[in-house]
Amino acid sequence: MNELHTKGTAKHQRHCTECLRVAATGRQQHARGEVLARHRHVHAFAAVVLCGSYVEAGDSGLHRVHAGHVLFHCMHERHLDRMHANGAEVLVLPLPDDWSGTPHAQVSDADAIAQLAERDVPAAVACLLGDARPMPQPPGDWPQQLAAAMLADPNLSLTQWARSHNLHPGSVSRGFQQVFAVSPKAFRLQARTHAALKLYRASSLPAAAIAHMCGFADQAHFSRSVTALTGATASRLRWHPR
DSSP: OOOEEEOOOHHHHHHOOSEEEEOOSEEEEEOTTOEEEEEEESSOEEEEEEEEEEEEEETTEEEEEETTEEEEEOTTOEEEEEEEEEEEEEEEEEOOTTOOSOSEEEOSOHHHHHHHHHHOHHHHHHHHHHHOEEOOOOOOSHHHHHHHHHHHOTTOOHHHHHHHTTOOHHHHHHHHHHHHSSOHHHHHHHHHHHHHHHHHHHSOOOHHHHHHHTTOSSHHHHHHHHHHHHSSOHHHHHHOOO
8 A cells, every 4th residue: 555656668558557556564554535546566465454444446346444354455456445534544464476365354353463463474464364254245336236247257248237237338337437447348358367367377278278268369369468467478477476
């Protein structure tokens, strides 16, 4: 969260206009009403909310978090954060880059984890992972519902979804963009790419097979999408994830 900005190459910026941020381990303070524009994190990390509250809208959906909540972020995840009137204090802890799991959880004693992190960060991470309990997500309004639907099915037809909810496709595109700072089509492609990349790194299947299984037009489409999402080639991420 209180992070470092770096700029990518011009070619990469055409694919991804969000800035790159490196989450600094430790406590981070955020002022009341502060907004962190949509950005990308290279490495996996957890954000433990120690006090205050905020809303995060990103690749894992929309999350309303309060003290005692935890947001887990996978590699190359994008999101934006809108702090509430009371601001927030967040403890950032690193996660293994192959981490995968529920994005939103709750812990029994966030302060105890923060105190342990001051002495022993790996022990605090282990304590967090052992204590975290997944939180059921309420349906929310339609942008949150659409994000959840695309995460569940990255090949979802946006037109059919809009019609089934009595919404105009143009209104869906504009409304979703206002909440997530990205179009539904871009969100859907990123969801598909995250799913494909996770499968690609966890198996020895060739890229062409992964592309077909995950709904890409061909291997080249898959490769371009991975580079746009991560700034690296798929083959490099398979053998050199960091």
